[in-house]
Amino acid sequence: MQPKYKRVVLKLSGEALAGAQESGIDLNVVRSISKQIKTIHDMGVETAVVVGGGNFWRGRDADMDRATSDYMGMLGTVINALAFQDALENIDVMTRVQTAIEMKDVAEPYIRRRAMRHLEKGRVVIFAAGTGMPYFSTDTTAALRAAEIDAEVILIAKKGVDGIYDSDPNINPDAKKFDELTYLEILNKELKIMDTTATSLCMDNKIPLVVFGIDEDNSIVSVVSGSDMGTKVR
Numbered sequence: 001m002q003p004k005y006k007r008v009v010l011k012l013s014g015e016a017l018a019g020a021q022e023s024g025i026d027l028n029v030v031r032s033i034s035k036q037i038k039t040i041h042d043m044g045v046e047t048a049v050v051v052g053g054g055n056f057w058r059g060r061d062a063d064m065d066r067a068t069s070d071y072m073g074m075l076g077t078v079i080n081a082l083a084f085q086d087a088l089e090n091i092d093v094m095t096r097v098q099t100a101i102e103m104k105d106v107a108e109p110y111i112r113r114r115a116m117r118h119l120e121k122g123r124v125v126i127f128a129a130g131t132g133m134p135y136f137s138t139d140t141t142a143a144l145r146a147a148e149i150d151a152e153v154i155l156i157a158k159k160g161v162d163g164i165y166d167s168d169p170n171i172n173p174d175a176k177k178f179d180e181l182t183y184l185e186i187l188n189k190e191l192k193i194m195d196t197t198a199t200s201l202c203m204d205n206k207i208p209l210v211v212f213g214i215d216e217d218n219s220i221v222s223v224v225s226g227s228d229m230g231t232k233v234r
Helices: 027-042 066-089 112-120 138-148 183-189 196-204 219-224
Strands: 007-012 046-051 095-099 124-128 153-158 209-213 231-233
Touching (some): 007 138, 046 112, 138 153
């Protein structure tokens, strides 16, 4: 099967990793996603992963100092990244975790050229700890890393929704799904698929985006193979 993309950034929300649980990690979910990552890796797709930490900590929802709360969330992303590294290496996919906050005993520090070299050598690179700075989401991390490593597309895998809608389809049964949008339309319509910083960064660097549902079987593989599922943003 010929993939549509050569190099991708896959953005996974922390909440998706909790499965049916309200928080924490469902290892069956991690293993299932890891098998899909292995499939696209075996297709020759250079794959970088940005994972959120919302299954451990939702910083913006906390009544505390924002910077402290954001740093706590970054540490949650490291836990998720290490879980993915273990799951991927158990199925013979060489993996490197790079963190924006230095923690040498756990992972490599993020270095752009080293990340690109890992990808060229066929390793999956997992970016953890966000941007390393508070007030920036993991959406922004995905946009920033995609620009830095010259990714062709950002794949945003969402839990509980299969694309971008004009309102929450889990609340409004009449919500309209978009097949294709521009970044300017996302900003003008105030669609909350990514924060405005991430959206603007993608728009400025002309990085396309595909938003799709992670709950569907083999959805990551389907999108990489050129399926029309989800919503495409250009």
